[in-house]
Amino acid sequence: MDATSLNAFMQREFPQVASQFRIERVAPMQADVRLLVGEQHLRPGGTVSGPSMFALADLAMYAVLLAMIGPVALAVTTNASIDFMRKPEAGRDLIGRARLHKLGRTLAVGDVLIVNEGSEAVLARSGMTYAIPPRR
């Protein structure tokens, strides 16, 4: 799946969340996803909340997984770890850069670096594992 078909799939399957995110780029074993930062993601001071960054990491990993194996709505996160390192800047979108390290038959493992748009400073780093449901 390419970025256009991924965005269409997200809008269809996850209408509650898809409007907050946009898949920007997919490549073999990689995907970049944007969090369109809005009021609901902010904490006092204008910084993006930790759970919003977690949601971005989770979605970016899901995007790269779907890009590789096709539309499998039922893939689920089994484990995630996340380090929060720097405060996001107020009023800037976030980009999650996901990279798969292993795409197995039942498990996919990768990591996600989160940056502010236009910056290289890593705000958060997440390792994620998805369970892939058996294919029929």
Place this chain on the structure above:
Amino acid sequence: MDATSLNAFMQREFPQVASQFRIERVAPMQADVRLLVGEQHLRPGGTVSGPSMFALADLAMYAVLLAMIGPVALAVTTNASIDFMRKPEAGRDLIGRARLHKLGRTLAVGDVLIVNEGSEAVLARSGMTYAIPPRR
């Protein structure tokens, strides 16, 4: 701080999120927090999303920290790991049971078990570290 003053503090400082949560119980080094499950937390099939469970774990750890050290709005999560084990049941609130293992001068470390209200089956388990800002 007790549960009542914690809920009031949350409403004042984090009005965007406080209405989704309720601190139910605090005890030394422990707190139970409820996620009042609504439309915005759900995935297709009626299950609660992973990021919503992460947000519950994060808030439960914040609650026990505030209960112990008082209203320090600027404590921030530095690291979290979470294992998702079972699907939440549709239409049931979630309870996050936070427990501090260490309350140091600059770091607090604990874990959170997430269950459906009225059940003992662990849906998710999270380890969390908060950085405590210097007190003046």
Place this chain on the structure above:
Amino acid sequence: MDATSLNAFMQREFPQVASQFRIERVAPMQADVRLLVGEQHLRPGGTVSGPSMFALADLAMYAVLLAMIGPVALAVTTNASIDFMRKPEAGRDLIGRARLHKLGRTLAVGDVLIVNEGSEAVLARSGMTYAIPPRR
């Protein structure tokens, strides 16, 4: 499997490591394992090294898994997170208290608290996932 048969199994299958550990107690979904602290586990100052505590957590989770499903030498760790909170005391054994939260068909998830023998202060806390090989 009970503690005696687990210790015998470990001696037979993992002679390199089994002499450093002793399974002390098993109960449904729980096991306590002792690290018999020796020279090779120490850092300057007499404290037990982080990798030695990781090895204890890993073995304690393996012990509770074997206690529940029988001798499956090929179960492997797929993910672990560990928080180091306090320095172990010099010259004291460590106890890892493992607890399974979920024993599925292909994955087992639990956590381990590490304490000094005779103390309740948590030195380290680990969450662990094991992959269980298909049974024939």
Place this chain on the structure above:
Amino acid sequence: MDATSLNAFMQREFPQVASQFRIERVAPMQADVRLLVGEQHLRPGGTVSGPSMFALADLAMYAVLLAMIGPVALAVTTNASIDFMRKPEAGRDLIGRARLHKLGRTLAVGDVLIVNEGSEAVLARSGMTYAIPPRR
């Protein structure tokens, strides 16, 4: 500190472990460390054990930290997460490639990819946080 001075420092401060490792390369915010695989690291079948890979990740992160801030023997790991993805090949050394994402005043955060020498397939990925003691 460069690779030569790091190896000398390790031999002096950690003689128990230094003979198992060799710092191969340091660069700004990066270090590559080799695990000289020996009998004590192996599991049945000739694969390198999980705790040995954890020890490599831990040492590689320590090496890059020392390379950046100088010989601070007392920096300690506060948190680590590790995903084990593929079995190491028997009879091959392992390389841990550490990269710092943040070097703060009190915390350093980075990750480590572990590969077999001469291969690019990621065997394990670890995120690590070190606490840096106050400098006088």
